[in-house]
Every structure is written in structure tokens, then in C-alpha cells.
Amino acid sequence: MLRIIIGNKAYSSWSLRGWLAVKQSGLPYEETVMPMFTPEWDNRKSGSDIAVSDGKVPTLWDGDTPVWDSLAIVDYLNDITGNTRFWPQDKAARALARSIAAEMHSSYVPLRVACPMNVRRIFPAQTPSDAVLANLERISTLWTQARDRFGASGSYLFGEFSAADIMFAPVVFRIWGYELPVSGAAKDYVDAMLAHPWMVEWVEDAKAETWVVDKYENGPDYS
Numbered sequence: 001m002l003r004i005i006i007g008n009k010a011y012s013s014w015s016l017r018g019w020l021a022v023k024q025s026g027l028p029y030e031e032t033v034m035p036m037f038t039p040e041w042d043n044r045k046s047g048s049d050i051a052v053s054d055g056k057v058p059t060l061w062d063g064d065t066p067v068w069d070s071l072a073i074v075d076y077l078n079d080i081t082g083n084t085r086f087w088p089q090d091k092a093a094r095a096l097a098r099s100i101a102a103e104m105h106s107s108y109v110p111l112r113v114a115c116p117m118n119v120r121r122i123f124p125a126q127t128p129s130d131a132v133l134a135n136l137e138r139i140s141t142l143w144t145q146a147r148d149r150f151g152a153s154g155s156y157l158f159g160e161f162s163a164a165d166i167m168f169a170p171v172v173f174r175i176w177g178y179e180l181p182v183s184g185a186a187k188d189y190v191d192a193m194l195a196h197p198w199m200v201e202w203v204e205d206a207k208a209e210t211w212v213v214d215k216y217e218n219g220p221d222y223s
Contacts, residue, residue, distance in 0.1 A: 002029040003061040005050055007036045009206035011216045013117040013170035016202060017070035018058025020166045023198050024085055025077040035211040071105050074163045086163040093150040093158050100142045100157075101167040108171070111135040115174045116216045119206045125179035129222040132180075139171060140186040147185045155192035169193065178220050 004022045006015035022029045032049075034041055034057060053059045053068035060067040060076065067076045078086040088094045110131035128136070146157040146164065153159030157168070172193040175182055182190060193199055 002027055005032045005059045007057045010120050010209050014070050015058045016170055017166050018073045021074045021077050025081050037213055088158045097158055097164040101164050104167040108135045114222055115178045115220050117170050117173050118216045119173050119203050123178050123219045140182055143189050144185040
């Protein structure tokens with residue numbers, strides 16, 4: 001059976017991606033939640049289950065095979081499920097989906113830094129920095145392009161829920177939690193993602209957590 005090791009559901013954006021990927025695989029799994037920045041976290045970081053990933057979450061174990069980094073987990077699960085569950089089958093759609101997923105994986109540092117994910121809080125809207133607005137504009141452009149070209153068959157970026165949606169899921173929570181300005185197709189997409197049963201389940205689990213990490217509770221930093 002698969003085993004996914006994740007951090008706090010309230011805060012860990014990378015863990016969200018790995019967890020959604022396991023859900024998307026349709027395979028049976030067990031999950032272990034490690035409360036970040038606690039003595040337990042420090043002790044487990046040196047344990048055998050995540051030492052191989054240098055203490056990073058998410059870490060996926062398939063028997064005695066470890067996989068870490070959310071995009072690597074997506075690709076591994078795609079391989080073992082027959083290349084049918086994660087990426088669009090159409091070649092042009094798949095090319096765009098892989099490109100925007102990779103861009104998400106490596107980009108948008110201003111948004112990540114200014115607006116840490118916290119799915120238990122809705123912070124009062126503030127005027128974002130120019131750098132964060134530029135990130136949002138780029139993201140909205142990509143979402144609109146995907147929806148316009150390939151999303152007519154469903155509510156998600158490429159119609160059906162896919163790896164591209166998995167990679168952008170934390171951005172959806174950031175837009176929602178910090179009341180960031182998006183409109184049109186991007187706003188419709190945010191609403192669809194927030195209503196997805198797995199996203200709802202993640203938020204419900206996060207609200208049941210008792211751990212609090214102060215640095216994620218202070219609201220945005222647009223300085």
C-alpha cells in the first residue's frame with residue numbers, strides 16, 4: 001500500500017499537492033501527518049521514513065521505494081496508473097499542462113513569500129505588491145488560456161481534474177484566504193476548485209488540527 005507523509009494540512013502547500021496526487025491515483029493509501037516546527041518534527045526528520053528526502057514533505061513510499069518532491073510524486077503515480085489519470089490525453093493539451101505545472105513548480109516566489117498558505121484563515125483584503133500582482137496576472141493568463149483552449153468539457157483547467165490542477169491547488173487557497181484579486185475565468189476556476197470534494201476534505205482536516213505556527217498566522221507581507 002502507498003504511504004504519504006505530509007506536514008500540517010493548515011499550512012503545507014507542497015504536502016497538499018502530494019496528497020491530492022495520491023487521491024487522484026485511486027490507489028489505497030495511508031497518510032502520516034507530521035506537525036511542522038515542533039520537537040516531533042525535528043525527531044522525525046532524522047527518522048528512516050523521511051531521512052531519505054532530507055526531511056522534506058511530502059514523501060511517498062510505495063513499499064520500499066521512496067519518492068519525494070510533489071512533481072516527482074505526480075509523475076511516479078502517473079507511471080504506475082497507466083498514464084491515464086494525471087495528464088490530458090491530447091498531445092497539445094498535455095504539452096500545455098506539463099508546461100504550466102512545471103512553471104508553477106519553479107515560479108511565483110513573491111506570491112509564495114507574501115502569502116503563506118493557511119487554509120484556516122481568511123485575512124482582510126489588502127493591496128498586494130506589484131510583484132504579487134504580476135504573479136497573479138501571469139497565473140490568470142495561464143488559467144484562462146487552458147480553460148479557453150481545452151477546458152470546455154469540465155470545470156477544471158483541462159476539463160477533468162488533472163495534475164495541472166493539483167499543482168495550482170495551493171494558489172487557489174492563497175487567492176481565497178488573502179482575498180486576492182482575480183476575475184472572469186480565473187475566478188470561476190477558483191470557485192470550482194474550492195468546491196472540489198478533496199479540497200473541502202483537506203480544509204475540514206486542517207480545521208481539526210490543534211497545531212499553530214505563528215509565522216503563518218500574521219497575514220500577508222507585501223513590504
